[in-house]
Amino acid sequence: MSFATWYYPFFIAAVAAIFWALPSRYRGVFMIPAAFVFYGYWDIRFIALLMAAAGVDYLSALQMAGQSPGRMKAWLIALLPLGWLCVARFFKRFDLWELLLVGLFCLAFIACYEFWSRRSGPGRKRAFLGLAIGFNLVLLCFFKYAAWFAEGARDGLRAIGLEADWATLNIVLPVGISFHTFQSIAYAVDVYHGKCPAEPRFRRILNMISFFPQLVAGPIERASHLLPQLAFSRSFDWRTMAWGLHLMLVGFFLKVFVADNCAIIANYYFDQVQSGATPGGGWTLAGTLAFAFQIYGDFSGYSYIARGSAMFLGVELTRNFRLPYFAASPSDFWRRWHISLSSWFRDYVFIPLGGSRGSEFRTAANLLATMLLAGLWHGASAMFVAWGAYHGALQVIWRASPWLERLGRAETVIARVSATTLTFTLVCIGWILFRAKSFPDLLLILHGLGVWQAPDAPGISGAWKWLAFHVVPLLGIQFAVINQDEESDIVNLPMALLVPIYLIMAIGVLSSGYLSSQFIYFQF
Amino acid sequence: MDLDKLPSARRVVLGLLLALVVLLSLEFLAVVAYDESAAERLSFGYGENTGFLTGKDSVELRRAAGRSLWAQKFPLHKPDGTRRIVVVGDSVLRGGSEAGSLSGKLRERLAACGVTAEVWNLSSPGYGSRRKQLVVRKALEFQPDLVIYHVNYTTEYEDEREWQRKLSHASLHPRLWPEKLPLIGRIKLSKTEKVLWKWLPAEVRNARGTQEEAADPDAEREAIQSKQDAAYWMPRMLGQLQESVAMIRHADVPLLLLSRADLSPDRASIGDAGLHQQLEQFGSDKKIRVLSTKEVFGRLPAFQNLFIDTSHWIPAGHAAMAVAMMPAIADLLELHLQSGNCGRAMPAAN
Numbered sequence: 001m002s003f004a005t006w007y008y009p010f011f012i013a014a015v016a017a018i019f020w021a022l023p024s025r026y027r028g029v030f031m032i033p034a035a036f037v038f039y040g041y042w043d044i045r046f047i048a049l050l051m052a053a054a055g056v057d058y059l060s061a062l063q064m065a066g067q068s069p070g071r072m073k074a075w076l077i078a079l080l081p082l083g084w085l086c087v088a089r090f091f092k093r094f095d096l097w098e099l100l101l102v103g104l105f106c107l108a109f110i111a112c113y114e115f116w117s118r119r120s121g122p123g124r125k126r127a128f129l130g131l132a133i134g135f136n137l138v139l140l141c142f143f144k145y146a147a148w149f150a151e152g153a154r155d156g157l158r159a160i161g162l163e164a165d166w167a168t169l170n171i172v173l174p175v176g177i178s179f180h181t182f183q184s185i186a187y188a189v190d191v192y193h194g195k196c197p198a199e200p201r202f203r204r205i206l207n208m209i210s211f212f213p214q215l216v217a218g219p220i221e222r223a224s225h226l227l228p229q230l231a232f233s234r235s236f237d238w239r240t241m242a243w244g245l246h247l248m249l250v251g252f253f254l255k256v257f258v259a260d261n262c263a264i265i266a267n268y269y270f271d272q273v274q275s276g277a278t279p280g281g282g283w284t285l286a287g288t289l290a291f292a293f294q295i296y297g298d299f300s301g302y303s304y305i306a307r308g309s310a311m312f313l314g315v316e317l318t319r320n321f322r323l324p325y326f327a328a329s330p331s332d333f334w335r336r337w338h339i340s341l342s343s344w345f346r347d348y349v350f351i352p353l354g355g356s357r358g359s360e361f362r363t364a365a366n367l368l369a370t371m372l373l374a375g376l377w378h379g380a381s382a383m384f385v386a387w388g389a390y391h392g393a394l395q396v397i398w399r400a401s402p403w404l405e406r407l408g409r410a411e412t413v414i415a416r417v418s419a420t421t422l423t424f425t426l427v428c429i430g431w432i433l434f435r436a437k438s439f440p441d442l443l444l445i446l447h448g449l450g451v452w453q454a455p456d457a458p459g460i461s462g463a464w465k466w467l468a469f470h471v472v473p474l475l476g477i478q479f480a481v482i483n484q485d486e487e488s489d490i491v492n493l494p495m496a497l498l499v500p501i502y503l504i505m506a507i508g509v510l511s512s513g514y515l516s517s518q519f520i521y522f523q524f
Numbered sequence: 525m526d527l528d529k530l531p532s533a534r535r536v537v538l539g540l541l542l543a544l545v546v547l548l549s550l551e552f553l554a555v556v557a558y559d560e561s562a563a564e565r566l567s568f569g570y571g572e573n574t575g576f577l578t579g580k581d582s583v584e585l586r587r588a589a590g591r592s593l594w595a596q597k598f599p600l601h602k603p604d605g606t607r608r609i610v611v612v613g614d615s616v617l618r619g620g621s622e623a624g625s626l627s628g629k630l631r632e633r634l635a636a637c638g639v640t641a642e643v644w645n646l647s648s649p650g651y652g653s654r655r656k657q658l659v660v661r662k663a664l665e666f667q668p669d670l671v672i673y674h675v676n677y678t679t680e681y682e683d684e685r686e687w688q689r690k691l692s693h694a695s696l697h698p699r700l701w702p703e704k705l706p707l708i709g710r711i712k713l714s715k716t717e718k719v720l721w722k723w724l725p726a727e728v729r730n731a732r733g734t735q736e737e738a739a740d741p742d743a744e745r746e747a748i749q750s751k752q753d754a755a756y757w758m759p760r761m762l763g764q765l766q767e768s769v770a771m772i773r774h775a776d777v778p779l780l781l782l783s784r785a786d787l788s789p790d791r792a793s794i795g796d797a798g799l800h801q802q803l804e805q806f807g808s809d810k811k812i813r814v815l816s817t818k819e820v821f822g823r824l825p826a827f828q829n830l831f832i833d834t835s836h837w838i839p840a841g842h843a844a845m846a847v848a849m850m851p852a853i854a855d856l857l858e859l860h861l862q863s864g865n866c867g868r869a870m871p872a873a874n
Contacts, residue, residue: 006699239533246536268728462723469719491532495539502543510702511712 001041003305004255011038016312020236027232028207031313035210039175044088046174048081048102050210053136053184055080056109058205060132061191063117064125065198077202078110109135125192132188140181143174148380176216178377180209182344187223189348196224204230213309217302219320219340226315234314244311249505250488251304254474257508259297261470265290265463266435272457273441278448279457284432286463291435292428293471296325299338304488322485323478325427328419329408330394333427341377345370364399368392378434383442387433394426473504547707554706562704565589565713566693568686569648569655576662583666590686591648591659594622598642602667607634607641607857610663612656613674615649616784616836624839626672629846630853637850637861647674652683653764660768664775670856671772672849675765675803676784678835680757754797762802769806778811778856780849785818787834794818794827813852820848 001008015034019027040047055077062069069077082103089099109131116127187208190196199205207230214221234240269287272279279287303320310317320339327333334342350370356363368389375388398404407419436442453460474487480497481489490501564571569590577584578600585596602608611617611627619625627645634641644666646659653675660671693700703709720729772779781803785796800816807814821827821844830841837845854861 006697010698238537242533242537242540245540249540264724264729458725458728462725463728466719466723491536491539495535495542498535498539499542499546502539503546506543506547507708507711510705510708511715 001038003251003302003309004260012309012312016241019232019313024231024233024235028203028230031207031212031230031232032203032210035207035212035215038212039210039215042175044092045085045094045098048084048088049139049174049177050180050215051084051206052081052102052105052109052139053180054202054206054209056132056135057184057187057209058199058202059113060128060188061198061205062200063113063128064188064191067198067200068117069202073202074113075110078113079106082106105135105138129188129192133185136181136184136188140177143177145380179218179220180215182220182341182377183223184209186220186344186348190223196222196227199223199227211310211315213306213313213315214317217299217306218338219303219306219318220344221317221340225318229315232314237314240311240314244308246491247304247308247311247488249308249502249509250490251301251306251308252509253301253505254297254304254487255301256512257297257505258470258474259294259301261512262290262294262297262467265467266294270435270437270441273444273448274437276444277457278444278454280451280453280460281449282452282460283454283457283463284445284448286460286467288428288432288435289471290463290467292325292424292431293467293474295431295434296321297474300487319486323482323487325424326420326478326482327423327427328410328416329398329404329423330391330426331398332408333423334391334395341374345374349373360399364396367395367399371395381437383433383436383438386439387430390430390433394430473508477501551705551707554710558706558710559586560589562706562709565709566690566703568690568693569651570658570687570690572658572662575648585644585646592618593648594618594625594645596622596644598644598666600666602642605640607639607670608644608666608668609641609670609672609853610644610646610660610666610668611672611674612659612663613647613672613782614651614656614676614679614784615647616676617672617674617782617842618645618647618649619837619842620832620839624842626842626845629839629843630849632843633846633850634853637859639857639859639861644668650679650682650686652676652679652681653761653768654680654683654687657764657768657771660772664772664777668777670778670780670853672780672782673765673768673772674782674784675761675799677754677757677761677797677799678784678786680761758797758799758802769812773809773811776811779806779809779813780852780856781806781812781814782845782849783814783816783818784835785816785821787828787831789834791828791831791834794822811856813856815849815852817845820845 001011019030019034022030035050036047039050059069059074059077068074082099085099085102088094112131116124116131119127187196187205191198199208204227208221208223208226209215211221211226211230266287269279269283270291272283300321303317307317307319318340322336322339324333324336327336350366353366353369354362355366358366369392371388371392372385373388375384375386375391378384378387398408407415407422410416410419432442432445436445448454477487477490480493480501481487484492490498493501558565559577560571560574564574567574567589571589571591575586575588575591575593577586581600583598583600585593585598587593587595598608609627609630611625611630617626619628622628622645625645625647627643627647631641631643634643644663646663648655648659651659656673660673663671693703703712769779769781783796783800783803785794785799787794794817796816796818800814800818803814806812821830821841824830824844830837830844832838850861853859
């Protein structure tokens with residue numbers, strides 16, 4: 001189920017009403033079917049994936065903490081995904097090999113689990129960490145990258161004259177898999193390092209993995225922050241409801257008014273490029289800017305709605321954006337953009353690689369490797385890898401250039417505006433890499449820069465007006481809170497400004513007719 | 525943020541409540557300021573009574589809900605000795621003002637000939653044969669003595685698009701609830717018609733991936749069928765026209781059909797894509813006359829100057845057409861005029 005559908009407000013209202021009506025000890029139990037309805041709306045099969053991730057995390061974490069749930073319970077939990085698929089087959093037709101594959105996954109986990117649980121000593125803890133990370137990565141890589149690698153193998157074989165049609169895999173990507181597997185990995189690592197206690201209740205881990213407001217596109221929460229809140233022991237508070245509504249209004253404004261309307265321009269331009277046309281430099285500029293605001297509105301809008309929805313259930317999720325287009329340097333941008341992912345890569349990749357503790361060369365290598373992986377996280381595409389490399393290179397250049405470093409930290413208005421403009425321009429160039437489907441498309445975009453508007457392209461002035469109509473209100477709000485953190489900080493503005501902003505947002509949302517039910521980040 | 529110490533929670537509640545009160549007040553004001561209901565507004569010109577405000581003694585014509593009529597007021601019952609003529613058409617016959625349109629010019633011309641007549645301008649921009657038929661049906665309730673019907677196929681596309689919009693908005697689906705609100709609904713429609721359609725060409729609007737739930741009917745229709753495709757739209761229009769003609773003749777009201785013509789893009793010639801020929805089938809009825817814009821204007825020197833663009837006329841163009849219509853009107857209404865033009869020549873097209 002997507003947030004941007006007419007039925008989601010009804011769904012969250014119904015869930016919240018039942019949730020608060022229940023005694024607190026039953027709320028956690030209730031949240032599991034609620035999450036399954038939310039996630040199973042796309043595909044009932046993939047609920048097994050949530051069970052698998054939760055089972056792997058729960059059992060591995062307990063073993064790392066030196067506890068054991070008992071063999072029978074462990075086996076039952078490990079076989080839960082298989083059981084779910086058997087039930088799901090009554091409701092949805094799918095191939096038997098899928099059942100077989102899940103069965104093999106469960107058996108492989110049980111075998112590894114049994115093998116390592118018989119061992120003792122420090123190696124055992126590390127082994128279960130490896131087991132948790134390994135099985136989560138297997139799930140992620142299978143669904144996200146197997147088809148890509150198979151395609152690469154097929155092309156490679158074809159280059160040497162061998163046909164390999166068997167290498168064409170038709171794997172459906174489960175929504176949000178990159179988010180919940182990273183959350184699972186973070187939990188296992190935190191338990192290993194003792195930053196977070198192993199959760200003794202399986203239901204609580206399943207709640208954490210399947211908490212539906214942040215299930216499909218984050219924010220990627222840390223267990224130490226989310227798990228204690230999933231006791232759902234809070235009592236009803238009208239203030240959290242009001243904040244939830246406030247966050248959801250901001251989120252829907254960003255998604256429905258800004259992103260979906262900018263998408264019309266961005267989609268047109270990049271579709272033209274994909275079909276081999278070159279609408280010209282003017283359209284490149286408009287299309288790129290439109291995509292920059294589309295992806296920001298889409299993803300930050302999602303994050304706001306997620307936080308608002310969670311707030312309705314008395315849970316606070318972390319902030320994911322802090323006005324990223326006002327960043328003064330590439331590294332500043334990454335401290336403001338998709339914060340839960342960038343901090344995940346910082347804590348679980350960059351720092352373990354050595355961070356910035358070594359030589360400049362080593363730091364640059366660590367930065368590049370981290371950003372390459374961050375690019376790859378977005379999907380199995382060379383363009384995402386190139387986008388990650390581009391951002392890694394920008395950060396390395398900034399670190400190597402004292403002048404740029406100083407500019408990023410300058411306090412004067414001129415320096416600040418220059419640094420922000422430069423960073424925004426570079427980020428937008430990065431968005432071309434991100435949105436273009438292939439390197440030939442990229443070459444076509446560069447080729448089209450020679451003229452402002454191709455003779456057969458439609459007039460561009462309307463596109464600019466459309467873009468301004470939907471972006472200027474957002475920029476107005478952002479300028480109003482420029483010295484704060486995010487759009488939702490409008491609440492600190494005088495009431496004479498706050499009420500008209502609420503009004504503009506509500507009218508903007510309700511009068512926007514071109515609603516896309518999908519979010520860009522669902523595909524990651 | 526600590527949920528136990530939520531900052532500014534009171535401000536959020538107050539702000540949201542105030543915004544809600546303002547929004548509800550604006551919605552209430554919209555109810556007071558605009559007469560038509562949401563159902564009428566969302567009929568996109570297909571409402572039976574839209575634009576007609578029938579009182580005890582009079583009928584008022586007004587701009588409302590997809591029907592942009594000039595404000596006019598007439599007695600409900602035709603006064604003795606007064607001829608009642610209704611002009612049904614699209615933006616061409618609607619004109620830039622009521623006085624400067626064909627109806628105004630005809631009234632002047634008839635008055636100059638000593639004929640007391642009401643001429644109702646029932647033309648609305650973008651109206652094709654389907655919506656014109658609804659207007660004709662309504663007009664026949666007021667016992668007209670003559671119907672002047674402007675025939676055209678280039679607006680059929682808009683008729684079809686608006687019909688699709690009417691169908692999609694007839695639903696009570698929750699997705700459409702905001703559109704049924706007096707103010708939000710208007711803003712949404714205005715944004716679609718005055719901003720989206722005006723600023724972005726259909727090929728941009730119709731880009732893949734933008735219309736998942738609420739499709740843009742204009743872009744969809746445009747993708748299916750070009751607006752100017754005569755071979756597609758002409759037969760549809762003629763089918764509807766035959767029904768309208770039968771309805772008018774059934775009411776025993778004479779009819780003057782006027783075929784539309786447009787300037788070529790280089791403004792050198794005037795053409796009607798064979799429309800006038802198609803109307804000759806109606807000429808066998810003694811109470812039907814068929815007039816061709818192409819022939820009327822084509823006879824005039826510098827006819828290009830009568831056009832604002834390639835299809836709409838300046839007031840002098842409306843006046844020229846009124847003059848050209850007089851013999852046919854006199855014949856149909858059995859008026860005994862001294863001469864067809866009542867002693868005045870057709871205005872020069874300079």
